[in-house]
Amino acid sequence: MKTFSLAAAAALIAGGAAAHDLGFAGLLSNTNQGDEIPELTLATGQPLSDGPIELESGRLYELEIEADGSAELALEGAGFFRNIWINEIVINGLEIRPYGIDSVEFDQAGTMEIEFIAIKPGQYYLRIPNTDGDTQRVDITIR
Template identity: 70%
Template sequence: MKPFALAAALVIAACPVAAHDFGFAGVLSNTNTGEMPEITLSVGKPLADGPITLKSGMLYELEIEADGSGELGLEGPGFFRAIWVNEVVVNGLEIRPYGVESVEFDEEGTMEIEFLAIKPGQYYLKIPGSTGESQRVDITIQ
């Protein structure tokens, strides 16, 4: 029985969760949140000020604001597969989707996507069908 107790103690000591005190809500606690710049959807204007860097295991809130200057959307299937979406909030309505492939705004409005960054890598969000550098934002998950 002693070898089992020793092995269990080693597993618990090596567990990365044991090294963090995330609190009652675990990875969704407010001590595990990161800041993310807002993305703006507007005809002829850049999506963001520059590339975005996120840390895997951190909770973020992506705020997307559309000014209504055109019917615009965002796509980034690689990015949306590298995150776990906790909720999408539109006009105060909370949606808890299984996954997201893209979003679209037909008129002026704001959308918030709360997510947990999971898979490290290089990703992007862009306006579908666009080719301009400013119509795309590169996102790195470290």
Template identity: 70%
Template sequence: MKTLITIAALSLAALPAAAHDFGFAGVLSNSNSGEMPGITLSVGKPLAEGPITLESGKLYELEIEADGTGELALEGPGFFRAIWVNEVVINGLEVRPFGLESVEFDEAGTMEIEFLAIKPGQFHLKIPGSTGESQRVDISIQ
């Protein structure tokens, strides 16, 4: 048994350095995170400035802020199916859902969605029922 444990330990030590780059938390480590601009929900104002580009395999945090000017939602089932949601934080409460289709704000507040970008492609988030270009943000996962 000692021989088997010794062989396993030596095998792990012999792995290339790239196998250890992410550290203990793996893909959820800080060394694997990317920057993402926030989204603002406000009546008559654009959601974001221009399109957003993300990299597949990186961890991101999307901050959505509603100013309370209206009851507004944000939908994007295609985008939400292309990511793995680690957690949603609302008023300091962490929720770890299986998935999302949309979120809605009845009043002013902030929500953070921590996710791992998975599936490359072109997606969008938008205010349901809206047709204006400023009420939609295009997201590309490369």
């Protein structure tokens, strides 16, 4: 019995070391990275994005939002934010790991990065609140 226990312990230790050498696995690994998403720009009188965004469910993405400080501008999209899993939001080097969000707002110039996994397939959008122009909205499809 002791021989079996020592052999099992040795196998577990060796197996753990081998797994450690392989790097990260799963949804947050580099091998699960989705295609690059175009940056969103919050600026008075400028389009939010160059066009629609297509994502693949289960893939890891990073969305970068740049505000030029020309006005206090927000970005809303509760439907989108509720159908992704947010790993972190980085603002000026500070990492936030929220349970969920409905919108973000910039009071001054800055950059925000949102790292997330697309979850539920569907049609969503992000837009500047209280606007109805096509350039103030970006349509997002999760496949």
